[in-house]
Amino acid sequence: MKFKKIIYCCAIVSSLNLGAQTAEKKTSHVNPFIGTGAAHGSPLSGNNYPGATVPFGMVQLSPDTRNIPDWSVASGYNYNDTTIAGFSHTHLSGTGVAELFDVMLMPFSGSVVKEEAGQNAYQSKFSHDKEFAKPGYYSVELLDYQIKAELTATTHAGFHKYSFPKNKEAHIVIDLDHSMKKSDWNTRVIASQLSFPNDYTIEGYRIITGWAPMRKVYFHAEFSQPILHNHVADGGNVYENAKIVNGNAIRAILDFDTSKEQEILVKVGISATSIENARLNVQTEIPVWNFEAIVNTADAVWEKELSKIKIEGTEEQKQIFYTALYHTFIQPNTLSDVNGDYPSADFTVRNSSKSYYSTFSLWDTYRGAHPLYTLLQPERSADFVNSMLAYYKVFGYLPIWQLWGQENYCMIGNHAIPVIVDAVLKKIPGIDAETAFEALKNSSLREHPGSPFGIWEKYGYIPENLKSQSVSLTLEMAYDDWCVAELAKKLVKIDEYNQFAERSQFYKNLYDKKISFFRAKDDKGNWIGPFDPLKYGANGGYPFTEGNGWQYFWYVPQDVKGLINLVGGNNAFTKKLDTFFTLEDKPEEVNDNASGFIGQYAHGNEPSHHIAYLYNYAGEPWKTQKYTADILKKMYNTTSSGYSGNDDCGELSAWYIFSSIGFYPVNPANGVYVIGSPRLKEASIELKNGKIFKVTAKNVSDQNSYIQSAKLNGKSYTKTFVKHTDIEAGGTLEFVMGPKPNKNWGSKLEDRPIN
Structure with missing residues (x-):
């Protein structure tokens, strides 16, 4: 043996x-x-x-x-x-x-x-x-x-x-x-x-x-x-x-x-x-x-x-940061034994030469934790993906929320898809792209709880009277389809690319331009009322999942420019963001997962996590810097109440790790990290290829949270994003911080993030 x-x-x-x-x-x-x-x-x-x-x-x-x-x-x-x-x-x-x-x-x-x-x-x-x-x-x-x-x-x-x-x-x-x-x-x-x-x-x-x-x-x-x-x-x-x-x-x-x-x-x-x-x-x-x-x-x-990330900062920052990294590295969990035996989805015992993993809280962790794994745990990322693919081969579609080797169907969408696409597009060794695409395609075209394919293609959205959580489902499935399209494009599968690229635009079919919100329709195409963007849904019986119309409005990570155009341009978009971050009104009943509020922003749950970074796309990056700095300062501490919501298998922790260094993957599968407000004096990321990517923030403090200027490898840098390939190449990203916004930095059209 x-x-x-x-x-x-x-x-x-x-x-x-x-x-x-x-x-x-x-x-x-x-x-x-x-x-x-x-x-x-x-x-x-x-x-x-x-x-x-x-x-x-x-x-x-x-x-x-x-x-x-x-x-x-x-x-x-x-x-x-x-x-x-x-x-x-x-x-x-x-x-x-x-x-x-x-x-x-x-x-x-x-x-x-x-x-x-x-x-x-x-x-x-x-x-x-x-x-x-x-x-x-x-x-x-x-x-x-x-x-x-x-x-x-x-x-x-x-x-x-x-x-x-x-x-x-x-x-x-x-x-x-x-x-x-x-x-x-x-x-x-x-x-x-x-x-x-x-x-x-x-x-x-x-x-x-x-x-x-x-x-x-x-x-x-x-x-x-x-x-x-x-x-x-x-x-x-x-x-x-x-x-x-x-x-x-x-x-x-x-x-x-x-x-x-x-x-x-x-x-x-x-x-x-x-x-x-x-x-x-x-x-x-x-x-x-x-x-x-x-x-x-x-x-x-x-x-x-x-030690894969070495930082300089205050003792409080180090304690929050390394505890967050610790929490992120607790899972996914090994399910195979020392001899490679593991329980398959069909309740038989199989064997693998590599570790087989479970505990995939994918609705949460695809956003920040898995992109972090691709940076710090590339070999394990390959094992995570191959564990999902092995599960697919037996179960018929990819996991949604897999625990102890079995599916519990918790949450919506099929967010193994962006995890797999991200790993393949980042060229992590040990993953067969053709096998991965087969799994993505079939998981997106077969009827199952995470992907109601039949009504999806029939109506171009999910009708609420046929399946609840319809608005959240529509928005999240459109993103998953964009991911499938991107892998199809890489593999030169033209027909599949066209099919999934079209489906990735289905989010527009639930946009009500009269009120500038996404809202539910029935199977006849009628708006379902009354509509209250402040009203929360939980996990069924309402169009929104663990959130409200305000929080889900911003969930189009695959096409932020398209969302900006729907609203009416950059000014209308940033004004709506301003309202989002300052509107304190709340209904009498708030879902248990809603916590950590800044206006309607709820850091305690994942649908809000990318929103503070969206100002960059509309040419006002200083506001991204303001709100990401506020979240970092207000939503994390060193007490037993150190998180503003459930850590969800390391997702809140991953947000802190990325954001305190200075960037975050708004679109978790496009290899782009959008710049916020670095909180640490220095962070050195140890890469698998032996190279180091260092981020420094001169003069950073609680008061100095605005970027005054930046350099990448010694050259002036005004882009409000950094690519995964830039990080993999190693080098240094230097920020100079100050107490007031420099509204010239990063505001030009060419400086805005790639969709």
């Missing part, structure tokens, strides 16, 4: 740390508690978790502060909570839906008490004063039991270290029933098993369905001390010293003798394919009982990844 190279060993830790001994460590600036809990009066904070993980790993070993996590604590952890229910091995970072929470362990001391049905009776109080987290490591004191719990992780395994008090009985709970609320998404454990092969080992699995359908999670756990006794409960059935238990609500209490050795170590391997692979994963990645070595390795791996 051929295994991949695993770097989890002490020798490699030493080599990775050798160059970091004299340099400032990037991991020292990461604060995993940023975004873990809203401040009083704030609706959202990030929905991040503080536990141990490694870049793009399968395992996210983190505390759950609720017995039954729900959407308000979707990552499992809320900084404002006061108790810990246990430590589970899988979590989502920044999402709006609670899911995963697999294989939960919880140590406790003292007498075993009877558990109430459906409740974990062994949760403990904790204090932030006795809690600590850094990349790859988490610790907390469980105050009710005087137990110090420490956690670290590898790609496929979690490592626990529990320090028990003297002269007290020691126990560890393992819970296979812990999940989000069972009534949500029809969540239920279909089957589970717990077995005891020997006194030091437990193994098992659970098959659970919920937001992600029919997830199979296997585990193998090894203990540094023998299990003296086990008490296993499956609902109302109780078993003492069981060898194997099958059920659908399994929870076990394991007894240990800590009179001589108070520390208990637990190594837990996870797999989506089999118990045997879970065993192989942990034995390969954690071969010896050296907790500190795994902590150091995780730190070294994170240091290597975070």
